[in-house]
Amino acid sequence: xxxxxxxxIARAKGAPVEVVPVVVPDPGPGExxxxxxxxxxxxxxxxxxxGGINDEFPxxxxxxxxxxxxSVGTGVEDLSPGDFVILNWRAVCGRCRACKRGRxxxxxxxxxxxxxxxxxxxxxLSPALGIGAFAEKxxxxxxxxxxxxxxxxxxxxxxxxxxxxxxxxxxxxTGQVGRGDSVAVIGCGGVGNAAVVGSxxxxxxxxxxxxxxxxxxxxxxxxxxxxxxxxxxxxxxETIRSLTGGNGADVVIEAVGRPETYRQAFYARDLAGTVVxxxxxxxxxxxxxxxxxxxxxxxxxKSSWYGDCLPERDFPMLVDLYxxxxxxxxxxxxxxxxxxxxEEAFARxxxxxxxxxxxxx
Numbered sequence: 001x002x003x004x005x006x007x008x009i010a011r012a013k014g015a016p017v018e019v020v021p022v023v024v025p026d027p028g029p030g031e032x033x034x035x036x037x038x039x040x041x042x043x044x045x046x047x048x049x050x051g052g053i054n055d056e057f058p059x060x061x062x063x064x065x066x067x068x069x070x071s072v073g074t075g076v077e078d079l080s081p082g083d084f085v086i087l088n089w090r091a092v093c094g095r096c097r098a099c100k101r102g103r104x105x106x107x108x109x110x111x112x113x114x115x116x117x118x119x120x121x122x123x124x125l126s127p128a129l130g131i132g133a134f135a136e137k138x139x140x141x142x143x144x145x146x147x148x149x150x151x152x153x154x155x156x157x158x159x160x161x162x163x164x165x166x167x168x169x170x171x172x173x174t175g176q177v178g179r180g181d182s183v184a185v186i187g188c189g190g191v192g193n194a195a196v197v198g199s200x201x202x203x204x205x206x207x208x209x210x211x212x213x214x215x216x217x218x219x220x221x222x223x224x225x226x227x228x229x230x231x232x233x234x235x236x237x238e239t240i241r242s243l244t245g246g247n248g249a250d251v252v253i254e255a256v257g258r259p260e261t262y263r264q265a266f267y268a269r270d271l272a273g274t275v276v277x278x279x280x281x282x283x284x285x286x287x288x289x290x291x292x293x294x295x296x297x298x299x300x301x302k303s304s305w306y307g308d309c310l311p312e313r314d315f316p317m318l319v320d321l322y323x324x325x326x327x328x329x330x331x332x333x334x335x336x337x338x339x340x341x342x343e344e345a346f347a348r349x350x351x352x353x354x355x356x357x358x359x360x361x
Contacts, residue, residue, distance in 0.1 A: 062134030091143030167194025169307015
């Protein structure tokens with residue numbers, strides 16, 4: 001039978017979020033109901049509330065989560081009640097042209113639960129990124145559940161479901177940072193600082209963190225940056241070049257998603273270097289670069305979708321590194337809050353006071 005749980009919704013553009021009863025149906029074929037233990041407060045949830053994703057209100061917010069499988073529908077073979085899982089928003093299909101080419105992280109036919117969660121009056125909810133995990137329980141496609149070691153803290157492990165994975169993957173998967181490489185990370189929020197950590201894990205020799213906020217730069221230094229640059233005070237491109245023998249960085253990761261910071265990334269890389277865009281731009285943004293510079297500088301200009309991760313490959317490996325003490329996911333958990341603390345968590349996030357607030361149930 002359907003269950004009624006507490007969940008956080010955005011009812012209309014710009015309206016404060018609300019904690020309301022949410023109806024969660026029993027899982028159908030290929031679906032699972034997960035009891036959410038923790039869910040990070042991500043910028044994407046705020047974009048949903050502000051109407052920046054689409055206008056399919058009301059939204060059931062939350063997507064960066066970990067929890068325990070409560071029940072599964074028919075046809076689900078590799079998932080059982082009691083499994084500890086991280087939720088992911090790209091459940092690969094295994095059949096599209098990207099999957100068949102052996103690049104499932106680019107899957108063009110990712111899928112979500114077919115059934116809808118609703119309000120008590122029957123109004124259908126749009127779950128954020130197909131997950132909707134600011135709720136005591138949520139309904140997802142079974143492929144959105146990735147089993148990991150249950151010894152991990154749910155608050156820390158859940159962050160791999162979006163922002164931290166995006167940053168780690170931008171360095172390790174998309175940028176392919178190697179031992180001894182020089183890396184610059186522009187924008188040191190949760191995603192950018194995760195890129196700093198990913199670069200350190202990959203063995204980078206020089207890691208330059210760039211931001212306009214000294215608090216974020218201090219965090220980046222604690223997490224492994226070898227140098228910090230406040231781009232309000234100095235020219236970021238020239239400083240990055242001066243810190244890399246006058247050449248520019250081997251890999252520059254842009255974690256802001258703005259034309260001006262992308263231009264900085266483009267000109268701060270070495271010849272034949274790599275630029276990785278992991279910051280998410282808005283639809284109206286335009287970029288203009290001299291085509292001769294694009295040709296003449298060589299190298300690669302890449303976009304990183306979800307850190308180009310494959311959850312079933314990356315999540316268990318990263319959780320193992322966390323449990324070994326080699327990946328400090330706890331450092332990204334600035335605070336834990338109850339479900340009715342999401343609105344205040346949005347405000348702290350906008351003021352740059354936290355890496356991640358995490359809703360716990």
